[in-house]
Amino acid sequence: MRSPAPTSTWKSVLFSHEGILLLVLVAEWVFFYHFGTSINRRGIVVGFGTVDRQFDILRHSCEIGLLALALTPIILTAGIDLSVGSLLGLCAILFGMFWHDYGMSIPLAAAGALLVGLLGGSLNAVLITRLRLPPLIVTLGTYSLFRGLAEAITHGAVTYTDFPASFLFLGQERWHGLPTQAWVFFAVAALMGLLVHRTTFGRSFRAIGFSPEGSRYAGLPVERRLAMVYVIAGLVSALAGLIYTARLGQAKADAGTGYELFAITAVVLGGTSIFGGVGSVTGTLLGVAAIAVLKNGLACLPAVMRMNGAEELSGMLTGALLLVALAGSVLPKYLSNWRASRHSARSQPQTPSAA
Amino acid sequence: MNRYFRELSVAGALALLLAMLAIVAPAFYQPQPLLSLATREAPTLVVACGMTLVIICREIDISVGSQFSVCSVGAGLLAAHGWPPALVALAALFFGAVLGAFNGFLVAVLRLPSIVVTLATMVSLRQGLNLLQQGEFVNLPDSLQWFGLPQSDGQWTLVASALVLLAVFAVALRHLAAGRFVYAVGSDTEAARLAGVSPQGVKFSVFVLMGVLTGLAATMNIIQSPQVQPLSGSGLELKVIAAVVVGGVAISGGRGSVWGMFVGLLLLACVSPALTHLHIEAYWEKAIQGTIILLAVVGDGLRGRKGGG
Numbered sequence: 001m002r003s004p005a006p007t008s009t010w011k012s013v014l015f016s017h018e019g020i021l022l023l024v025l026v027a028e029w030v031f032f033y034h035f036g037t038s039i040n041r042r043g044i045v046v047g048f049g050t051v052d053r054q055f056d057i058l059r060h061s062c063e064i065g066l067l068a069l070a071l072t073p074i075i076l077t078a079g080i081d082l083s084v085g086s087l088l089g090l091c092a093i094l095f096g097m098f099w100h101d102y103g104m105s106i107p108l109a110a111a112g113a114l115l116v117g118l119l120g121g122s123l124n125a126v127l128i129t130r131l132r133l134p135p136l137i138v139t140l141g142t143y144s145l146f147r148g149l150a151e152a153i154t155h156g157a158v159t160y161t162d163f164p165a166s167f168l169f170l171g172q173e174r175w176h177g178l179p180t181q182a183w184v185f186f187a188v189a190a191l192m193g194l195l196v197h198r199t200t201f202g203r204s205f206r207a208i209g210f211s212p213e214g215s216r217y218a219g220l221p222v223e224r225r226l227a228m229v230y231v232i233a234g235l236v237s238a239l240a241g242l243i244y245t246a247r248l249g250q251a252k253a254d255a256g257t258g259y260e261l262f263a264i265t266a267v268v269l270g271g272t273s274i275f276g277g278v279g280s281v282t283g284t285l286l287g288v289a290a291i292a293v294l295k296n297g298l299a300c301l302p303a304v305m306r307m308n309g310a311e312e313l314s315g316m317l318t319g320a321l322l323l324v325a326l327a328g329s330v331l332p333k334y335l336s337n338w339r340a341s342r343h344s345a346r347s348q349p350q351t352p353s354a355a
Numbered sequence: 356m357n358r359y360f361r362e363l364s365v366a367g368a369l370a371l372l373l374a375m376l377a378i379v380a381p382a383f384y385q386p387q388p389l390l391s392l393a394t395r396e397a398p399t400l401v402v403a404c405g406m407t408l409v410i411i412c413r414e415i416d417i418s419v420g421s422q423f424s425v426c427s428v429g430a431g432l433l434a435a436h437g438w439p440p441a442l443v444a445l446a447a448l449f450f451g452a453v454l455g456a457f458n459g460f461l462v463a464v465l466r467l468p469s470i471v472v473t474l475a476t477m478v479s480l481r482q483g484l485n486l487l488q489q490g491e492f493v494n495l496p497d498s499l500q501w502f503g504l505p506q507s508d509g510q511w512t513l514v515a516s517a518l519v520l521l522a523v524f525a526v527a528l529r530h531l532a533a534g535r536f537v538y539a540v541g542s543d544t545e546a547a548r549l550a551g552v553s554p555q556g557v558k559f560s561v562f563v564l565m566g567v568l569t570g571l572a573a574t575m576n577i578i579q580s581p582q583v584q585p586l587s588g589s590g591l592e593l594k595v596i597a598a599v600v601v602g603g604v605a606i607s608g609g610r611g612s613v614w615g616m617f618v619g620l621l622l623l624a625c626v627s628p629a630l631t632h633l634h635i636e637a638y639w640e641k642a643i644q645g646t647i648i649l650l651a652v653v654g655d656g657l658r659g660r661k662g663g664g
Contacts, residue, residue, distance in 0.1 A: 080470065127649070131656030136415070136470055137606045141648035144593055148642025156638045261478050264471065274468050312486035319479030326467045326475075334465060 017271035021286045028290060032297030048300040059171075059179040059247065061292035063088070063240045063256065065285070066185060067263035068270075069192045070236035072284045073229040075267050076196065076205040078212075078276025079128070079135040081230065084237045084263060086146035087120045088256035091241035093150045096160025096251035106167050114238045120146060121234015125227035135230075143260070150253040160251040171246025181243045188236060193281040205229065209276025258315075265322040266291050273329065291318055361603035362615040364654075369622045372629060380632035388628070394510040394579065396624045397517035398423075398572035400617070403595045404524045405568035407616045408561045410599050411528075412541040413608025414462060414469040416562065418454075419569050419595060421480035423588030426450045426573035428484060431493035431583035440499050440578075447570040447577075454480070455566020456559075463559035477592070484585055493583040501578055513575055525613045537561060542609025597644055598623050601651040623647065 036048030047053070067084045074081050091113040098109035120142065127138045170180050196202035204225050207215045216222050240259075245251045270287030272279025294317060299310040376383045383389075402419055409416050430447035438446070454476070461472045501509025528534035539547040540554045547554050577583050602619030604611025626647070627640055 127653065127656075131653060133652050133656045134606050137600060137652050138649070140593070140596065141645050141652065143645070144597075144641050144648065145645030148639065148645050152636070152638045152642050154638075155636060258478070261474055264474065268471065274471050309486040309489070312482040315482030316479045316486060319475040319477075319482070322475040323461065323472065323479075326471060327461070327465055330465055330467060 018280065018283050018286060021270065021283065021290065025286060025290050025293065028293050028297065032293065032300060035302070036297055036300030048297055053296065053300070055174070055179055057292050057296045058182050060296060061288050062179075062181040062185040063244045063247070064259055064262045064266065064291070065288040066188055066236050066240040066243070067256075067259055068266035068284050068288050069188055069281065070233035070240075071263050071267050072192065072270075072272055072279060072281055073196055073202070073205050074135075074233055075264075075272050075274060076202075076209050076276060076279050077226055077229055078209040078274075079226065079229070080139065080264070080274075081124065081135065081233050082139040082260050083120070083124060083142040083146055084233060084240075085256040085259035085261075086143045086150070087117060087234060087237040088241040088244060088259060089253060090120065090146040090150045091117050091238040092245045092251040092255040093153055093160070093253055095242060095245055096163075097153065099163070100160050106164065110242055113242060114235060117234045117236075117238020117241070118231060119234070120237070121231040122227075124234065125230035128230060129223040129227045147253075147257075150255075154253045156253060158253075160245075161249060163245070163249060168246055168249055171243055172249070181247065184239070184243065188239070189281065189285060196281050201225065201228070206277050209273075209278075261322075262291055262318060265318050265325075268322060268329075269325045271329075274326070291321075294318065294321075361655075361658075362612065362618055365602060365615065365618045365622060365651075369618060369625070372622065372625055376625075376629055376632060380629075383628060383632050390507070390510055390514070392624065392628060393514045396620065397513045398575045399591065399594060399598070399624070400517045400620055401520060401568050401572040401575065402591060403598050403616050403620055404521060404613060405561075405565035406595045406599050407524070407602075407604055407611065407613050408528070408537055409469075409565050410541075410596075410604050410606060411608060411611055412537050412558055412561050413544075414558060414561070415596070415606075416458060416469065416473045416565055417592045417596070418458060418473040418477035418480060419565065420588040420591035420593075421477045421484070422451060422454045422566060422569045423573050423576070423591050424585055425454065425480050425484055426570045427577050427583050427587055428488055428493060428585055430570075430573060431495055431577055434495050434499050434577070435493055437496070440502050443499065444571075444574045447574045448567050449570070451566035451568070451570025451573070452563055453566070455563040455569070458566070459559040459562030462562060463555040466555075481589070488585045490585060492585070495577060495581055495583065497581075499578055500581065509578070513579075517575070521613060521617060528613060538609055540608075593644070594623065597648045600648055603651075603655070605655065606652070619651075 032048045037045060037050075038047050040046050067088065070084060071081060094116050095109050095113035098104045098112045099106060102109075104112065124135075124139055124142055127133050127142075128135050169175075170184075173180055175183060196205065204215065204220050207218065207220060208222055208225060212222055241255065244255050266287035267279070267284050268274055268287070269290060270279070270283030270285070272283060295310075295314040298314045298317075301310070402423065406416065406419065426447045429450045430443050433446050434440070434443045458469070458473055458476055461467050462469045501512075504512060528537065536547070536552045536557050539550065539552055540557045544554045547557075573588075576587060598620035599611070599616045600606060600619070601622060602611065602615035602617065604616060623644060626643055627637070630637055630640060630643075
């Protein structure tokens with residue numbers, strides 16, 4: 001057995017992951033402020049550097065932010081949920097259907113959509129905890145199932161629109177100075193922060209992520225805690241679906257397609273280990289901000305710099321960012337392992353594996 | 356319980372579906388549409404062979420759909436520049452090998468989790484392709500179609516070569532040392548290492564092979580039509596993983612066979628035409644595929660609990 005090499009501590013002392021990420025975020029912001037802001041013919045500042053644009057970024061990051069918050073405890077337990085984006089779409093569609101086709105009031109339809117989210121999350125939870133199936137393949141199945149149901153319900157064509165202004169207020173207006181949905185996002189972030197960092201639940205998520213068997217022997221109700229994180233994720237995905245619908249004023253079957261990638265990227269970028277056990281909600285929030293600034297900033301750049309495709313470019317860069325963040329997270333360990341193996345090879349010259 | 360119980364139960368489900376179709380919709384059994392179906396699914400089968408290996412060694416690759424698109428468009432562009440068909444095919448394999456090696460490097464050398472790595476490469480490749488190609492189709496020269504064969508000969512050749520590949524993989528996985536290494540690494544990495552197998556080497560090779568097979572599948576796809584759609588491979592990963600999982604290959608590694616995957620693929624491939632013949636809207640396809648995946652893993656979970664394996 002190879003014993004874990006002693007971690008080099010000077011790096012972790014000098015820079016916390018969140019600290020580095022904050023620097024990256026500031027650098028990113030300054031870059032886009034410099035290249036993405038311009039003054040139009042009437043002498044008005046347009047582009048990235050305006051206050052409105054900052055509110056826009058906040059508004060646009062709420063849905064992916066909510067999914068990322070939902071994924072943080074899951075990834076802390078070394079799990080994964082690929083179905084959050086599909087569940088967002090299904091809940092958005094069902095909300096529209098409850099309201100439009102069944103004549104429910106908006107609050108009732110919203111409650112219905114949240115209930116569906118809860119059920120969707122529970123389906124994942126039951127399959128993962130009762131049958132002990134791997135989260136990856138379970139949520140891959142529900143990823144397909146939820147999206148498929150949304151498509152089947154709408155025949156791939158129906159779009160629900162014409163929501164009342166009182167509902168659109170949630171997604172398109174401001175309340176006390178900030179975009180309305182930002183308050184929801186901050187509230188969920190605060191609750192999630194409390195749950196993960198200030199309660200024994202959060203501690204048990206980490207413990208399960210480090211070692212599920214060890215947690216079981218320590219007397220933690222591992223199955224119940226795991227079920228909890230997936231159910232919460234379902235509920236939060238439904239909430240994100242409502243906000244998505246309110247922001248765009250329409251519910252379509254393809255709502256939230258690919259959001260799971262951005263959410264997972266935000267979480268991993270935020271320093272939560274994909275192997276479980278390590279991570280923070282603050283990190284996730286910074287990760288969400290970094291992705292949102294990238295996405296919006298690219299759209300503000302002159303066409304030459306974004307190669308005529310801000311959406312595609314931001315998707316591509318987000319994927320690349322995820323790889324860099326992952327590689328960055330293992331590189332110190334990899335290097336120290338390599339150094340340790342070289343060191344042991346040198347101290348024991350008789351071993352033949354000194355390549 | 357019988358060693359092949361899992362494969363046989365899927366085969367039973369397939370037989371049931373086929374029998375039902377024979378009674379309700381005999382129109383399903385016409386040679387020409389069936390040949391077309393087989394030709395359409397031949398590239399999927401090739402990718403699924405690679406995916407079987409990837410999953411047996413306890414990894415996953417969800418970037419195959421994007422790899423498929425990149426290889427198709429890349430090879431298509433070369434063909435449009437007048438490269439001869441043989442070189443175009445080789446180039447597609449080469450593109451696949453490079454993309455597979457990239458994934459393999461990140462997974463095997465840097466030891467990153469394959470699900471996240473390939474999620475990232477899936478999106479980066481897809482969006483990069485969209486950025487460069489802007490959704491434009493690539494027009495192919497006539498010489499590339501069916502490699503110059505008449506259409507039905509070309510279709511038969513395609514299906515036959517996919518089946519030969521399947522048989523080769525079945526034999527190699529079962530009887531070659533390299534095939535046994537894949538199982539060894541998937542069932543217990545540490546034991547495999549102690550037995551002298553390099554798990555990282557095996558994983559890297561499997562990812563490269565996955566890429567090469569995806570390139571081959573892309574070639575088999577572009578010779579079927581006069582144009583390459585940049586979106587041609589989207590959703591392929593899900594279809595292929597579904598076939599592998601339904602066919603009884605354990606996602607936890609070390610267990611399963613190419614034959615199981617083949618039966619799973621046949622079952623899933625018959626769903627879409629079955630829907631048409633049973634007059635069910637095609638929009639249900641994704642939901643039904645998701646349900647089949649869940650049913651298959653639930654079945655495995657229940658059996659695993661009872662049998663303790």
